[in-house]
Amino acid sequence: MSAxxxxxxxxSHCVHDxxxxAERLCTARSVRLTEIRRRVLELVWSSHKPLGAYDILDRLTAEGHKPAPPTVYRALEFLLEQKLIHRIASRNAFIGCSHPGAPHAGYFLLCTTCGNxxxxxxxxPLAQAVAAAAGLAEFLVESQTLELAGTCRHCRHD
Ligand SMILES: [Zn+2]
Ligand SMILES: [Zn+2]
Ligand SMILES: [Zn+2]
Known part of the structure; x- marks a missing residue:
């Protein structure tokens, strides 16, 4: 699958898949994808633009849910733990994981024009280079996210 x-x-296919x-993985792991967790995941997947916690809160409020902020944070925490979403630090926002079943580092291309x-x-090769660099420093890596900012092909051609 290319970008x-x-x-x-x-x-709608991305959201559906x-x-x-997520439902399949949660069942297999015997964890509960509660209604709020599912709805938060669906909101994160509403586009390919990373979505902040406050945007999620605003949308849930607009739908009449009026959730308390800790409820949304706990749902995001759960989705991060289950590796169904990633946190994009440079945007302080969240993005759905496109291959949540397999362990992997989060490497992202971030378009500064369309925001996707x-x-x-x-x-x-990238994971091996990172592991080698960390190994040289005798550093134990527990999590890694690489964020590359730039312009996507679609935006450059417009
Ligand atoms: Zn999509
Ligand atoms: Zn991922
Ligand atoms: Zn773009």
């Missing part, structure tokens, strides 16, 4: 975030596509995969984020699939 769907940066090409026009039927996004992400939610059914695309997860780079498991890049073995």
């Amino acid at each position: 769907p975030a940066f090409h026009p596509h039927d996004h 992400a939610l059914s995969e 984020a695309e997860e780079i699939g498991n890049s073995v």
